[in-house]
Amino acid sequence: AAELESCMGDQQLGLPVKYYDKIDSTNNQVRRLAEEGAEEGLLVVAECQEAGKGRRGRVWKSPAGSGIWMSFLLKPQVGPEHASMLTLVAAMAVASGIQDITGMESKIKWPNDLVLGGRKLAGILTEMSLEGESGHVSHVVVGIGINVHQQPEDFAGEVADIATSLDLSLDGRV
Numbered sequence: 680a681a682e683l684e685s686c687m688g689d690q691q692l693g694l695p696v697k698y699y700d701k702i703d704s705t706n707n708q709v710r711r712l713a714e715e716g717a718e719e720g721l722l723v724v725a726e727c728q729e730a731g732k733g734r735r736g737r738v739w740k741s742p743a744g745s746g747i748w749m750s751f752l753l754k755p756q757v758g759p760e761h762a763s764m765l766t767l768v769a770a771m772a773v774a775s776g777i778q779d780i781t782g783m784e785s786k787i788k789w790p791n792d793l794v795l796g797g798r799k800l801a802g803i804l805t806e807m808s809l810e811g812e813s814g815h816v817s818h819v820v821v822g823i824g825i826n827v828h829q830q831p832e833d834f835a836g837e838v839a840d841i842a843t844s845l846d847l848s849l850d851g852r853v
Contacts, residue, residue, distance in 0.1 A: 695718075695720075695721060695722070696722045696723075696724060697712070697721065697722070697723045697724070698723075698724050698725070698726075699723070699724070699725045699726070700725070700726050700727065700743075701725065701726065701727045701728075701729060701743070702723075702725040702727070702728055702729070703728065703729055703730040704728050704729075704730050704731055704750075704822075705723045705724065705725050705728060705731075705748055705749055705750035705822055706750045706804060706806055706820050706822040707730070708723045708725075708750070709721060709723050709750040709751065709752050709820045709822075710806065710808070710820050712752070713752050713808070713817075713818045713820065717752055718752075719752055719753055719754040719818075720751065720752065721751060721752040722749060722750075722751045722752075723749065723750050723751070724747075724748065724749045725741070725748045725749070726743045726744070726748075727741060727742055727743035727748075728741035728748050731748060731824060740833075740838075741824060742833075744828060745826070745827060745828045745829050745833065745844075746824060746825050746826050746827045746828065746829070746844070747823070747824070747825040747827060748823075748824050749822070749823050750820055750821060750822040750823070751820075751821055752818055752819075752820060753765065753818065753819040753820075753821060754816075754817070754818050754819075755816060755819060756816075757816060758815075758816070759807060759809060759814060759815075759816055762805070762807045762816055762819055763790075763805070765805055765819055765821060766790055766791050766803050766805040766821070767787070767789075767790075769803050769805070769821050769823060770787045770791065770792075770793060770803050771787065773785075773793055773801055773803065773823055773825065774786075774787060774793055777793070777795075777800075777801075777825075777845075781845060781848075781849060783795060783845075783848060783849070785800055785801070791803045791804065791805070793825075795843055795848050796843060796848060798841055798842055798843035799826075799838065799841050799842045799843065800825065800826055800842075800843050800844070800845070800848070801823065801824060801825040801826065802823075802824050803821065803822065803823050803824075804821075804822040804824075805819060805820070805821050805822070806819070806820045806822070807819050807820075808820075825845070826842060826843065826844035826845065827844055827845045827846065828844060828845075828846050829842070829843075829844035829846065829847070830844070830846070830847065831847070
């Protein structure tokens with residue numbers, strides 16, 4: 680956490696940082712902390728997620744040492760009808776970061792995937808919580824999973840033919 684915080688400078692998003700060796704889901708933890716009154720900007724990072732989540736209840740495999748698993752807390756002053764755009768903004772930021780670091784241009788596959796060479800590299804899961812009967816947005820949890828060190832044998836089942844990692848795309852130069 681301290682190492683990540685030292686890289687943040689004076690920006691608000693991504694602070695404070697809570698790091699976990701192992702967790703059920705970074706999205707779940709941010710939601711729990713939001714319900715306890717956490718401030719906007721909180722970033723939760725885990726080495727391993729035991730119950731990582733994807734869209735429509737799918738499982739996101741997130742073993743230790745294989746990727747970047749993180750979620751952050753937003754408290755936007757927008758109506759629920761506009762909150763879904765945060766997924767696109769997050770996807771654009773992740774794509775930009777990947778290009779800055781690797782030089783590779785990933786594409787956004789609507790609504791929440793980043794693909795590289797036609798294969799899924801990253802996923803974004805945005806979950807919104809509304810305030811009681813008012814229907815105002817209480818908070819939004821934005822989860823980001825980026826495949827970094829996986830090899831072909833690490834991808835099984837329905838993702839075997841559609842997933843990639845930065846290592847695979849960069850011939851192990853990550």
